[in-house]
Amino acid sequence: MKDTLTNRQQEVYDYLKRESRETGVMPSTREIQHFFGFASQTAAMNHLRALEKKQVIQRVPGKARAVIFPDELDREEIVDIPIYGNIAAGMGQDVDHEKEGCLSIDIRSLGLKHNARTFALKVRGESMVDAHICDGDTVVLEFREPRKNDVVAALIDGETTLKRYVVENGKPFLRAENELFPDLIPARELIIQGVLVALLRNAA
Amino acid sequence: MKDTLTNRQQEVYDYLKRESRETGVMPSTREIQHFFGFASQTAAMNHLRALEKKQVIQRVPGKARAVIFPDELDREEIVDIPIYGNIAAGMGQDVDHEKEGCLSIDIRSLGLKHNARTFALKVRGESMVDAHICDGDTVVLEFREPRKNDVVAALIDGETTLKRYVVENGKPFLRAENELFPDLIPARELIIQGVLVALLRNAA
DNA sequence: GCGAATAGTGTTCATATAGATACATGAAGG
DNA sequence: CCTTCATGTATCTATATGAACACTATTCGC
The missing domain is CATH 1.10.10.10 (Winged helix-like DNA-binding domain superfamily/Winged helix DNA-binding domain)
Incomplete structure (x- = not known):
């Protein structure tokens, strides 16, 4: 029919x-x-x-x-995730805090909880390639406390960057997933802005 | 207000x-x-x-x-992409051709054309890690002719796999992006089922 | 103590809207 | 040749629906 x-x-x-x-x-x-x-x-x-x-x-x-x-x-519920601009996965850089666009996707595909507060950033740089996060990828981050070895967007000494959150001897610091980049030890403060929950890549 | x-x-x-x-x-x-x-x-x-x-x-x-x-x-138009099950990015395996779920996302975030015929598969195996495609990732594929060095889902000698489409001396074959996996030279036939256009990873 | 916002009851009215019925025409198919 | 389907015109009806008006009671800030 x-x-x-x-x-x-x-x-x-x-x-x-x-x-x-x-x-x-x-x-x-x-x-x-x-x-x-x-x-x-x-x-x-x-x-x-x-x-x-x-x-x-x-x-x-x-x-x-x-x-x-x-x-x-019969579509799943759709959430709108604001894209706040670029984030350096190379050396630290300021995050643009203007909303640059929006990502709309059903919650199940990202495995998000309904009440999670999330936002997205475009990755720039190669410092996380060994974690298979590439230049140009869009990362979805959730506002929450990081656990050990989470990938996080962090404000370290005034600049925002995407790195792995590592704790050694009770002290947290940021580690790049690329041999060419050094660890980042916070001189003053380490503010976690979000924890990586999903990733989107546009291959075309 | x-x-x-x-x-x-x-x-x-x-x-x-x-x-x-x-x-x-x-x-x-x-x-x-x-x-x-x-x-x-x-x-x-x-x-x-x-x-x-x-x-x-x-x-x-x-x-x-x-x-x-x-x-x-003010949301972008949303497309529904059927998920057809698993695809081996390791050794060749049959693709399940039942629709297992659905991915709903706005077209702009995936950079899709409105008329593109797409479908999605869950990646299993590690053979594409050097192209930063990991076990568990969801790949979105478009039904179209592959160009040289596209990542494709291909039916090679009766089994479906995700590999890079390479042409050398006028002969197409499939190459894994992982040193541990060999090239796949088609014995009889090489049928391209789709070309990678986007990727989705669920980190949580 | 006054005004504004919140959260209602009870009633009436105009119109927006789905839906039915009768009829016409042309193309496709068996 | 007859039926079905697609695509319409023309007209009428029942009801679904937004909207207005009068009135009550409570809470909150100032």
């Missing part, structure tokens, strides 16, 4: 999808009618019925604007 | 969010009324007005069920 759509039906489907995404509200039959210039509202009704029959939408009888896209329905 | 919500307002907000996500349809004022057991529909109206004043929802006057979550609105 999941036939292919006709051209006209595809147009209507695309309109519904686009409109509900851009405005946040599903069009009513009359809005569909006016958009396509139908003289009768029944034309819109017919198209909705056809789309429903072909399983690409669902409808709830008796409710206004109650058109549903089934594949969006 | 973006005050914190009262307990009651948070309850209403959560109800709207949950209901619209689970059913696909935004509740009407009467549905809110009945859910909370209000004797009057005005109570629901008041809460909506309060939530709107505090900027956590938006409404379109005169339209039915026209409650919008502003942060969902």
Whole structure:
């Protein structure tokens, strides 16, 4: 029963999808009618019925604007993770604290808890390559206390960097995962901004 | 003006969010009324007005069920990428061709084209570690012709594996990115199932 | 002690909206 | 030739829904 759509039906489907995404509200039959210039509202009704029959939408009888896209329905919950700019995985550098963009992904794929406070940063530099974190990767970090050997974004002596959090003899410091980079021993303060929970790489 | 919500307002907000996500349809004022057991529909109206004043929802006057979550609105378009199971990045192994789950992410974060046909696989094995692809990573692959030195999922002599696609002297073969693994020269056939476009790692 | 915000009840009204029914036309398929 | 499906027009109806108005009670800051 999941036939292919006709051209006209595809147009209507695309309109519904686009409109509900851009405005946040599903069009009513009359809005569909006016958009396509139908003289009768029944034309819109017919198209909705056809789309429903072909399983690409669902409808709830008796409710206004109650058109549903089934594949969006069984989706996991989606979280928006703000991207705060670059972080040096090479030598320390200031983090830009302006929100530069947003990463939207379902929680299960990142294995996040629902209430976790997270943010993302773009990695610059090669100092974490031995932990398989590369220049250009996007790292997702969670606001929480670090455990030993976590990878963390840390503010060390006024600069932010991505390194492994190591504790030796009760003293915490930061270690690069690249032989060419030295350990960072905090002179004054070591503020952990976030702990690595996930990573995203764009290979294309 | 973006005050914190009262307990009651948070309850209403959560109800709207949950209901619209689970059913696909935004509740009407009467549905809110009945859910909370209000004797009057005005109570629901008041809460909506309060939530709107505090900027956590938006409404379109005169339209039915026209409650919008502003942060969902300026989200990028989200694509659903089916996960087809495991792929060996070690020695060749059969790919499970049942859909095991789904990855939902906005297209811009993966840098995908809107029309690209993609799927995802869980990596097993260490043969691609030198390309910083680890055991347990999820790779996103695009259905398309490989270019030289792309990382690909390939069906080689009946088994699927993740390797680098190399061409030497006009002959294509597969190379592991780990000294411990040998090159794979196709005896009969080399079928490319997908080209790596993105990678996802769950560190937690 | 006053005003504003919160959280409601009770009632009424206008209209937004789904939905049904009758009819038309052209293309596809058996 | 007849049926089905796609794509419409034209008209009418029941109800789903937002919205306004009058009124009450409590809490909180000033």
